[in-house]
Amino acid sequence: xxxxxxxxxxxxxxxxxxxxxxxxxxxxxxxxxxxxxxxxxxxxxxxxxxxxxxxxxxxxxxxxxxxxxxxxxxxxxxxxxxxxxxxxxxxxxxxxxxxxxxxxxxxxxxxxxxxxxxxxxxxxxxxxxxxxxxxxxxxxxxxxxxxxxxxxxxxxxxxxxxxxxxxxxxxxxxxxxxxxxxxxxxxxxxxxxxxxxxxxxxxxxxxxxxxxxxxxxxxxxxxxxxxxxxxxxxxxxxxxxxxxxxxxxxxxxxxxxxxxxxxxxxxxxxxxxxxxxxxxxxxxxxxxxxxxxxxxxxxxxxxxxxxxxxxxxx
Numbered sequence: 354x355x356x357x358x359x360x361x362x363x364x365x366x367x368x369x370x371x372x373x374x375x376x377x378x379x380x381x382x383x384x385x386x387x388x389x390x391x392x393x394x395x396x397x398x399x400x401x402x403x404x405x406x407x408x409x410x411x412x413x414x415x416x417x418x419x420x421x422x423x424x425x426x427x428x429x430x431x432x433x434x435x436x437x438x439x440x441x442x443x444x445x446x447x448x449x450x451x452x453x454x455x456x457x458x459x460x461x462x463x464x465x466x467x468x469x470x471x472x473x474x475x476x477x478x479x480x481x482x483x484x485x486x487x488x489x490x491x492x493x494x495x496x497x498x499x500x501x502x503x504x505x506x507x508x509x510x511x512x513x514x515x516x517x518x519x520x521x522x523x524x525x526x527x528x529x530x531x532x533x534x535x536x537x538x539x540x541x542x543x544x545x546x547x548x549x550x551x552x553x554x555x556x557x558x559x560x561x562x563x564x565x566x567x568x569x570x571x572x573x574x575x576x577x578x579x580x581x582x583x584x585x586x587x588x589x590x591x592x593x594x595x596x597x598x599x600x601x602x603x604x605x606x607x608x609x610x611x612x613x614x615x616x617x618x619x620x621x622x623x624x625x626x627x628x629x630x631x632x633x634x635x636x637x638x639x640x641x642x643x644x645x646x647x648x649x650x651x652x653x654x655x656x657x658x659x660x661x662x663x664x665x666x667x
Contacts, residue, residue: 354395357419360387363398367476370485371469372492373442382435384415389445389465390473393418398476405450405462408432436463443492444469452506455523510534512546518558520551525579528595528628531649532580536626540647540655541584541591548581568618576609580626583619589666590617593624596632600639601625607641620666 364383373382387393388411390401406414408431412423423431439445440463448454449464465473472488475481507519510530520526529549537544547564551557563583564571567590571577579595592610594602602610602625614621623644627633630648640646646656 357394360392360394360419363476364392367473371442371444371472372489373438373444377435377438377442380421381431382438384419384421385411385431385435385439386473387419388414389439389463390470399474399478401465401470401473403465403467403470405464407460407462408436411436411463439463453522455525456521457525458523510549512537516546516558518546518549520549520557524597524628525595526551528597528626528649529580531628531652532593532595532626532647533582535649535652536593536624536647537582539652541582541589543586544582544584544591546580547583547590548577550577550579568616569614570616571613576613578610587665588619589622590614590619591622591624593626596625596627596636601627601636601646602641602644603636603639604641607644622666 361380361383364386365378365380368382368386369378388406389403390398391404391414392398392401393414408428412428412431416422436445440447444466446464446466447456448458448461450462451460454460468488468491472481472484475484506522508522508526508530510518510520510533512518512533520529533546533549537546545560545563546558547560549558561571564581567583569590578592580591580593582591582593583589584591592602592614594606600606602623607623610623611621623641624647625636625640625644626647626649627636628648629650633646633648640658642659644658646658648654648656
């Protein structure tokens with residue numbers, strides 16, 4: 354039976370020959386590839402398969418079969434620096450069972466792409482080289498096809514000033530679209546979109562120049578609100594959290610945002626958005642005072658949590 358080190362070396366050879374950049378030609382990526390095709394000690398590459406597997410199960414599989422233990426806090430490293438790169442290269446598909454599932458969903462799964470699987474099964478045989486050549490001939494078209502498929506699933510968003518952006522699919526992005534297309538025209542007419550986060554790419558839309566104009570310097574590691582609007586007429590920045598699974602602007606989050614935007618020359622308005630009142634009721638006791646709440650299912654109403662003014666900075 355082959356040694357585990359041999360499996361690792363061969364997986365790295367496959368990754369290199371497929372053409373992934375040097376940042377993915379490491380042990381972590383090799384182990385993830387082994388997990389994605391379920392090649393464990395005692396199995397040959399010809400027996401590679403294509404299970405659905407999430408990041409945590411992938412790490413558990415690696416620990417069980419290749420004796421490499423990753424700490425739970427390295428989950429995002431595995432996802433962002435290896436599996437995300439596999440997806441971008443077109444050799445792995447995210448959520449093939451449900452393309453509309455948000456990428457940050459706990460149910461997210463990954464699967465090796467069928468063409469890549471057939472290539473991997475041929476490793477070590479006489480078919481490897483001709484299949485590798487064919488794979489490279491078709492690979493650019495493959496990446497383009499997946500990019501088009503992802504684009505078709507994106508949620509288009511039109512802004513108050515006629516801009517159009519796209520966000521990754523899912524309830525969180527749908528609520529963000531409602532914020533931009535429904536909340537903004539009603540409560541901040543003429544506002545400019547400064548920032549819209551994305552579940553897949555953190556900086557979905559970002560007008561850094563406008564924030565700089567307002568003397569706000571955002572740390573790349575700072576936890577941005579989901580949507581930022583600027584109402585130039587009143588010199589207000591509206592910081593809006595889109596709540597579909599995580600919490601509202603509570604006291605802790607309120608202080609985080611105050612600190613993050615403390616240098617702003619614009620007044621700050623804090624808003625929590627919910628898709629419907631049932632979800633809002635679960636968080637009602639956590640919402641911070643001196644903030645606003647908007648519910649997408651009741652778009653013509655705004656809930657004001659006390660304070661001396663209605664919808665305005667303090």
